[in-house]
Amino acid sequence: MTAGLPTRKAALAVLTVALLAAVGAAALFLRTADTSPAAASTSGAGRTLHFLQKHQVDHIIDNPPRTTFRHGVPASISIGDIDLVTKEIWTTSKPTRQVGTIYALCTVTIGGRDPAVTCNGSYVLPSGTLAMSAFYHFSDRAHRAAVVGGTGAYAGARGSYMGVSSPGNDAINIDTIHLLP
Numbered sequence: 001m002t003a004g005l006p007t008r009k010a011a012l013a014v015l016t017v018a019l020l021a022a023v024g025a026a027a028l029f030l031r032t033a034d035t036s037p038a039a040a041s042t043s044g045a046g047r048t049l050h051f052l053q054k055h056q057v058d059h060i061i062d063n064p065p066r067t068t069f070r071h072g073v074p075a076s077i078s079i080g081d082i083d084l085v086t087k088e089i090w091t092t093s094k095p096t097r098q099v100g101t102i103y104a105l106c107t108v109t110i111g112g113r114d115p116a117v118t119c120n121g122s123y124v125l126p127s128g129t130l131a132m133s134a135f136y137h138f139s140d141r142a143h144r145a146a147v148v149g150g151t152g153a154y155a156g157a158r159g160s161y162m163g164v165s166s167p168g169n170d171a172i173n174i175d176t177i178h179l180l181p
Contacts, residue, residue, distance in 0.1 A: 045180075045181065046159065046178060046179050046180045046181045047178075047179045047181075048176060048177070048178050048179070049176070049177040049178075049179070050092045050174070050175070050176055050177075051089045051090065051091065051092060051099070051100075051175040051177070052089070052090040052091070052092055052095055052166070052172055052173070052174060052175070053087050053088070053089055053090070053102065053163060053172065053173035053174075053175050054087065054088045054090060054171065054172055055087065055170075055171045055172070055173070056086060056087055056088065057072065058083050058084060058085050058086075059083070059084040059086075060074055060081065060082070060083050060084075061081065061082040061083075061084070062074060062081055063078070063080040063081055063082065064080075065078055076111075077108050077111060077115040077138075078108065078111040079108055079109060079110065079111045080107070080108060081107075081108040082105065082106065082107055082108070083104075083105075083106040083107075083108075083117065083119075084104075084105060084106075085102065085103065085104040085105070085106060085119070085121065086101060086102070086103055087101065087102040087173075088100075088101060088102075089101060089102060089123070089125070089175070092174075099125060099126060100123065100124050100125040100126065101124050102121060102122070102123055102124070103121055103122050103124065104119045104120065104121025104122070104132075105119065105120055105121065106118065106119035106121075107119075109135070110137070114137050114138065114139050115137070115138050116135065116136060116137040116138070117134075117135070117136065117138075118133075118134070118135050119132075119133070119134045119135075119136075119145070120132070120133050120134075121133075121134075121145075123161075123177070125154075127152050127153035127154070128150055128151045128152020128153040128154040128155065129150060129151045129152065129154065130147055130149075130150045130154050130157055130161075130177065131147070131148050131149040131150060131157075132145040132146065132147055132148065132161055133145060133146050133148050134146070134161070141164065141165075142162050142163065142164045143162070143163045143164075143173075144160065144161065144162050145160070145161040145162075146158075146159075146160060146161075147159040147160060147161055147177065147179065154179070157179050158179070158180050159177065159178045159179040159180045160177070160178050161175065161176070161177050161178075162175070162176050163175045163176075
């Protein structure tokens, strides 16, 4: 052995420690990604987030003309009625873990047999908030919104949102948020 140069055995030990550290770091990254607020995929086209949204009872403000309520649900909906929305957001990888809340204010803009609402809301997550704006009919299978801004990790965000009912369980929505680069 030459002075100052490591032996083959010492070099392999250092390499082994470096390899184990790299594997440990990768495992920590994957574990963190798995329990993050959403399963996210990235590409040159932006980032896609996936969440589960658990339905909760909304607070409906019945403006004139007044209606009757059946089991907490209005018998009819008229222009100007307001729906105050609060929904829990859960991870898709661990559906037992709440990671945020949706707060929205929806105003009925079309009454009648197929009412529609215009909604403005916030998708509040631990790393920031996404601001959204939407218009949809109650009969729409998918509810779509524009992501019009954000705070924190989502500062300056823009993109789109789509929520659809989970197959076989209308109490849960599957939410997909696509953020532009």
